[in-house]
Amino acid sequence: MHRPVLPSPKALAWQGHTPTLLVVAHGSRDPRHAATVHALVRRVRALRPGLRVETGFLDFNAPSVPRVFEGLAADGVRDVVALPLLLTRAFHAKADIPAVLREASARLPQLRIRQADVLGPSPLLIDALERRLEGAGLTAGDKRSTGVVLASAGSSDPEAIAVIAEIAREWRRTGWCAVRPAFASASLPRTEDAVRQLRAEGVRRVAVAPYVIAPGFLPDRIARGARAAGADVLADVLGPAPELGRLLLARYDTAAAEAPVTAALTA
Structure with missing residues (x-):
């Protein structure tokens, strides 16, 4: 049976x-x-x-x-x-x-x-990015004088690139001096180029916010680019943010x- x-x-x-x-x-x-x-x-x-x-x-x-x-x-x-x-x-x-x-x-x-x-995209991810920047030492009062590089891993997919650009535009409306997208691979600009562009535009303080979940090769490239270009603040990856x-x-x-x-x- x-x-x-x-x-x-x-x-x-x-x-x-x-x-x-x-x-x-x-x-x-x-x-x-x-x-x-x-x-x-x-x-x-x-x-x-x-x-x-x-x-x-x-x-x-x-x-x-x-x-x-x-x-x-x-x-x-x-x-x-x-x-x-x-x-x-x-x-x-x-x-x-x-x-x-x-x-x-x-x-x-x-x-x-x-x-x-x-x-993504989601307002909760923006909240997590803000949490990481706060953990790196920024406060709400720093927004008007701080430009942010939204540094993602990068993709050859045009839809994904367009989404990152739109997130940067939406995030800028929350009060940051500027928010620029950057990519660790496949797309341009690189993190260091975005940092230098903000400097050239007269932004006093530049922060890099990695739009990645976990550490690894590409997040390390983002960090190297931020340091090479002299970013003032480098936030941590999103990780296990609540x-x-x-x-x-x-x-x-x-x-x-x-x-x-x-x-x-x-x-």
Whole structure:
């Protein structure tokens, strides 16, 4: 007689009728990257203790996204929201992650998989950037005399570049003397060029705000550019800022309220 596969006690305790959240990070050879991702995931768990939250990496780090899906299926989990830990909708969000989810859906048809939206743009990210600048020593009273370089990793995707430029324009309206976008790769200007441009325009104080989540090769390039151009303030990466934790849950909630997209992923 064929026995039905029942959810394990672990799955019943964690999941109930709530989809599991799988945070999908890019991964890096730099150990600081994974450590920061795990710190952010711990913050999300603390914000919502009843939610099962797992982490998977596309490259370099373990566990891989396919391995996490296998473990969830083995636990009896049936509903998963896969959330890209990305600030812009570029190649990884449009191609890499959907391909991984399609493969997992085809191999593990018992899983219902939703893909959440990327994190940016969001007012919560602006709040996190402000938090990091405050942590680097700036105050609200410094805004009128301070120009900010919004330094992102960069992308060859025109949509992603346009989003960064729009974020800079919107952020400028909160009171900063100026906000200019810059990119560590694929696009121009570089961080050091944006800092020097602000100086040439007579901006008295220049701060660099990395629009990246975790340390690594490109954030280090941003920091080198800021120092080389003599920026007055260099903020930390966004990391496990409380605003990011709340934003992850907001993206999760939106995706969890939608119908499962397994059929679309396997089409």
